[in-house]
Amino acid sequence: MDSLQTIKLRFGIIGNNVALNRALEKAIQVAPTDISVLVIGESGVGKEFIPKIIHNQSPRKHNNYIAVNCGAIPEGTIDSELFGHEKGAFTGATQTRKGYFEVADGGTIFLDEVGELPLSTQVRLLRILESGEFMKVGSSELQKTNVRIVAATNVRLKEAVEKGKFREDLYYRLNTVQIDIPALRDRKEDINLLFRKFASDFANKYRMPHIELSPEAQNYIANYPWPGNVRQLRNFAEQVSVVEKNRTIDLEKIHELLPNNSSMLIVANKKDNNSSDFMERELLFKVLLDMKKDLNDLRALTLDLIKNKDVDDFNGNTQELIQRVYQEQADDSNDFIPSHYNVVPSTPQKGSNYQQQYDYSSDVYDVSPIEEPESLSLQDNEKEMIKLALEKYKGKRKMAADELGISERTLYRKIKQYHL
Numbered sequence: 039m040d041s042l043q044t045i046k047l048r049f050g051i052i053g054n055n056v057a058l059n060r061a062l063e064k065a066i067q068v069a070p071t072d073i074s075v076l077v078i079g080e081s082g083v084g085k086e087f088i089p090k091i092i093h094n095q096s097p098r099k100h101n102n103y104i105a106v107n108c109g110a111i112p113e114g115t116i117d118s119e120l121f122g123h124e125k126g127a128f129t130g131a132t133q134t135r136k137g138y139f140e141v142a143d144g145g146t147i148f149l150d151e152v153g154e155l156p157l158s159t160q161v162r163l164l165r166i167l168e169s170g171e172f173m174k175v176g177s178s179e180l181q182k183t184n185v186r187i188v189a190a191t192n193v194r195l196k197e198a199v200e201k202g203k204f205r206e207d208l209y210y211r212l213n214t215v216q217i218d219i220p221a222l223r224d225r226k227e228d229i230n231l232l233f234r235k236f237a238s239d240f241a242n243k244y245r246m247p248h249i250e251l252s253p254e255a256q257n258y259i260a261n262y263p264w265p266g267n268v269r270q271l272r273n274f275a276e277q278v279s280v281v282e283k284n285r286t287i288d289l290e291k292i293h294e295l296l297p298n299n300s301s302m303l304i305v306a307n308k309k310d311n312n313s314s315d316f317m318e319r320e321l322l323f324k325v326l327l328d329m330k331k332d333l334n335d336l337r338a339l340t341l342d343l344i345k346n347k348d349v350d351d352f353n354g355n356t357q358e359l360i361q362r363v364y365q366e367q368a369d370d371s372n373d374f375i376p377s378h379y380n381v382v383p384s385t386p387q388k389g390s391n392y393q394q395q396y397d398y399s400s401d402v403y404d405v406s407p408i409e410e411p412e413s414l415s416l417q418d419n420e421k422e423m424i425k426l427a428l429e430k431y432k433g434k435r436k437m438a439a440d441e442l443g444i445s446e447r448t449l450y451r452k453i454k455q456y457h458l
Contacts, residue, residue, distance in 0.1 A: 039066060039095060048094075049087050052235050053228030057220040062091065068215050069095035074167065076152075076212045077190035079219030082267035088217055089148035089188035098186055101145035104138050109151035109447050116159055118175050127176025139172055139183045146186040152212065153193030153204060154445050160205045167211045187212070193445075222267040229260045232268065236275035247285045249278050254289040262296060421456045424449070428458065 042062055045051070051062070068075060069092045077085045086105065093103045111119050118127075122137030138147055149155075155163065166172050167187065171180050189212045198204035222229065230251070237249040251259070264270050278287055278295065427438040439449040
């Protein structure tokens with residue numbers, strides 16, 4: 039079994055962070071076994087290295103290693119991709135096809151973004167974990183496979199289990215051993231090492247002088263939150279290597295190239311609680327809509343009670359009641375008080391606020407066409423929130439999906455569904 043430093047050199051892993059070293063050591067330790075491993079970490083931290091290390095250090099290393107991005111495969115075809123299909127099983131199935139689990143027999147299969155699997159596929163996956171058995175799509179014949187499964191996700195699977203989006207039994211079968219990959223903002227001591235490595239790689243690739251950072255710039259990027267983690271740092275190093283003519287980057291230039299630090303910290307914190315925050319916003323939004331509907335119903339009831347009184351009984355107290363029901367919003371919107379309530383403005387008095395008086399004739403209180411509240415349809419509200427997110431990020435689906443707390447694949451499906 040190779041040492042930790044040998045593994046880092048072989049796979050090009052840079053850094054000496056304690057949490058990173060612990061994750062790598064755990065991967066090396068479990069590699070000789072066949073137990074399932076669940077890799078947890080934010081997008082861009084480098085989760086894909088762990089299954090490669092496990093496969094390379096296992097007795098299966100001479101057999102196939104297959105990596106599958108579960109979030110990138112459409113829901114309608116993912117069963118066929120994973121388990122294969124028989125000829126004629128569905129439209130377009132012109133020949134029998136082997137799935138990934140059949141091809142990876144004797145080797146290792148890496149299921150990235152496993153939290154995006156549909157529930158029907160989760161049932162099939164659970165059967166493979168329990169007995170090694172599966173059936174191709176369109177077939178009734180059981181087949182056996184002997185694969186080592188390593189899964190990874192940036193979704194909080196425990197929360198998905200509580201919401202019924204991920205099977206609890208599958209979660210515990212996958213999570214025999216959990217390996218946590220730290221976010222880049224928690225590896226401050228490694229950030230400048232990584233930047234120098236990336237800058238050197240791009241200098242050689244594009245045949246340009248190396249980029250160097252001033253001490254102030256080095257300190258700034260070490261304390262920057264990097265919400266996109268190692269992937270964002272690598273892209274940043276490539277950008278400055280190609281675009282900047284001055285090969286020494288100072289703090290002022292860093293400020294121009296990177297978004298505001300404080301705002302990115304907010305984004306980073308949002309990512310930690312993405313799905314729960316989205317559910318809270320959705321719940322609050324619905325509560326506000328319900329409150330508005332109740333308020334409209336209360337106003338209608340008030341005027342119905344007044345309508346049933348004798349006209350001669352109206353006095354200043356009744357008028358005051360109507361004013362209290364409507365006056366607050368009337369100052370902000372001319373359309374708030376429906377025209378059928380026959381509100382007649384009196385002539386404004388000099389030095390006094392604009393007053394409103396009410397005509398209590400028999401046709402004043404026709405309250406049947408009460409003001410309709412905004413749509414309470416979840417579909418309408420979901421469509422509106424998706425439009426707002428896309429406008430906010432100028433059509434960038436990845437960022438919009440992160441803001442909404444859904445996967446990019448789900449957002450793409452919603453865009454097609456709502457013709458956005």
